[in-house]
Amino acid sequence: MLQIILADDNPRVRAAVQLLFEQTGLARIVAEAETFDELQALFADAELTFDAILLDWELPGMIQYDGTVSDAFLKFLKERYDAYIIVWSSHPGAAQAALQTGADAFVSKGEPVDSLEHILRMLANDTNAHEESA
Structure with missing residues (x-):
């Protein structure tokens, strides 16, 4: 079973x-x-283990004053953790920016839930497969 960090400000989405x-x-x-x-703050916990992070592209605080998303945080995740970064957004146009910033996958919140499940x-x-070969 995958271990996921869920970052989204909408309680209905999290549910x-x-x-x-x-x-x-x-x-x-x-x-x-x-x-x-x-x-x-979650990453201050040295014991945090996870396989993937599901990250809302519009998470409050992610957008910088110049209108860009904090790509430094995604770079930090890539360098420090062997985890899959799934970015999702209600704005399908955010896909290119998310993938260029380092996300492994993008899901539009407007797509059927099957996309995330896939x-x-x-x-x-x-x-x-990775665990079996280790």
């Missing part, structure tokens, strides 16, 4: 993701954050 995880048995949420500050299934298969 829907939790329900998806319960129904599919693909993942479980190991930590949650509603703001970028909360998300950054990515999680691929990740679960990849993680299982």
Whole structure:
């Protein structure tokens, strides 16, 4: 089962993701954050282990004063953790920026939940293959 950090400010979205995880048995949420500050604070815990982070591109605090998203944080995740970064947004136009910044996948919040489920299934298969070869 995948271990996921969920970062989204909308409680309804977090509840829907939790329900998806319960129904599919693909993942479980190991930590949650509603703001970028909360998300950054999670990484102060040296014991934090996770397979992926599901990150709302519009998470409060992610947008910098110049209108850009903090790519430094995604670079930090890539360098320090062997984790998959799934960015999602209600703005499909954010896909290119998210992927260029370092996200491994992008999901539009307007797409059916099957899109997220498909990515999680691929990740679960990849993680299982990685663990079996180790």
